[in-house]
Amino acid sequence: MTPLSAPLAITLGDPAGIGPEVILGAWMRLRAERRAPPAFVVGGPQLLRATAEALKIDCPIVPIADPSEAIFASAVGLPVLAGLDGALTPSRPSPEGASLALASLKWGAKFALSEVAVGLVTAPVAKSALAGIGWDYPGQTEFLADACGRPYRDAVMMLAGPSLRTVPLTVHVALAEVPGLLSADLIMHKARIVAGGLRSDFGILQPRLAIAALNPHAGEGGQFGDEDARIIAPAIAALQAEGIAAFGPVPGDALFTPRARQGYDAALCMYHDQALIPLKALEFDEGVNVTLGLPIIRTSPDHGTAFDIAGKGLADPGAMAAAIVMAAEMAAARAAAHG
Structure with missing residues (x-):
């Protein structure tokens, strides 16, 4: 892996998860595989040490006073920023835990924006617990967009794994609302951001974008709806006129076959489940949530807090490991792109 100019910042997420x-x-997995990039956790040295002891994870915790110490401390163990901490209370979310998660996220965003960290990896939070302490964002993505001074629509969620990348154009809305939310402007705006992100952060010089159809058989000539012909096809034609290698609309039942996946670098999907079902079916333990369109690099494992299994030693760290590696690779690609 290309050496990084600064470490990654990893937020705690909800400590009860x-x-x-x-x-x-x-x-520990990445260190054993000699793939661990320089990184530090934003707070929680005592919490993480208690977690390691409770679950018998042989991971040395190295408290640091400043992120600049992380690169050297990484040679000894897991660097963790001192000053933010909390108690170990697995499966028992609380206002105190939510406050710790929010403080870790806020500091992580500041470190990434000031380039003290080359990227941000966020552990999962509980939106309901955060709402209880005054949080008024739909999720971490919207918070980070606000922190970066960008409108929410510029923060594009891409789910990425070893063999597939998908982008839901509409996210947490009822399926019945999706047709009314779709527009050529929405498709084109997000497609431009995805193409730009694939170039700058993934080193793909000529990104190929597959655009999913909304209706079965792409509407079957209007028999199953006219959105594919009326909204999606004109947006694709306009993107092609701009020089973006977009194609479609591709019926959803044909978009994710092994052969089809070889023909594009990302699939833009019309609604949440159209994007997340194939990604989770194929890449559940390695799926990464990537935020494109922001001045900072941000990744996150594609799973939630899983309060029901927290503290039992059952959680698979694969998605978190993939998120850390992907953030490091994106940082290296972005540095190379900018000379």
Whole structure:
């Protein structure tokens, strides 16, 4: 892996969830495989040490006073920023835990924006717990967009794994609302951001974008709806006129076959499940949530807090390990792109 100019910042997530244990497990796995990039956790040295002891994870915790110490501390163990901490309470979310998660996220964003960290990896949070302490964002993505001074629509969620990348154009809305939310402008705006992100952060010079159809058989000539011909096809034609290698609309039942996946670098999907079902079916333990369109690099494991299994040693750290590696690779690609 290309050496990084600064470490990655990893946020704690909700301390009552599986975030602490997958951070520890991911770090130890990557270290054993000699793939661990320089990184530090934003707070929680005592919490992480208690988690390691409770679950018998042999991960040395190295408290640091400043992110600049992380690169050298990484040679000894997992660097963790001192000053933010909390108690180990697996499966028992609380206002105190939510406050710790929010403080870790805020500091992580500041470190990434100031380039003290080359990227941000966020562990999962509980939106309901955060709402209880005054959080008014739909999720971490929207918070980070706000922190970066960007409108929410510029923060594009891409789910990425070893063999597939998908982008839901509409996210947490009822399926019945999707047709009314789709527009040629929405498709084109997000497609431009995805193409730009694939170039700058993944080193793909000529990204190929597959655009999914909304309706079965892409509407079957209007028999199953006219959105594919009326909205999606004109947007694709306009993107092609701009020089973006977009094609479609591709019926959803044909878009994710092994042969089809070889023909594109990312699939833009019309609604949440159209994008997430194939990604989770194919890449569940290695799926990464990537935010494109921001000045900072941000990745996250594609799973939630899993309060039901927290503290039991059952959580698989694979997705967190993949998120850490992908953030490092994106940082290296972005540095190379900018000379």
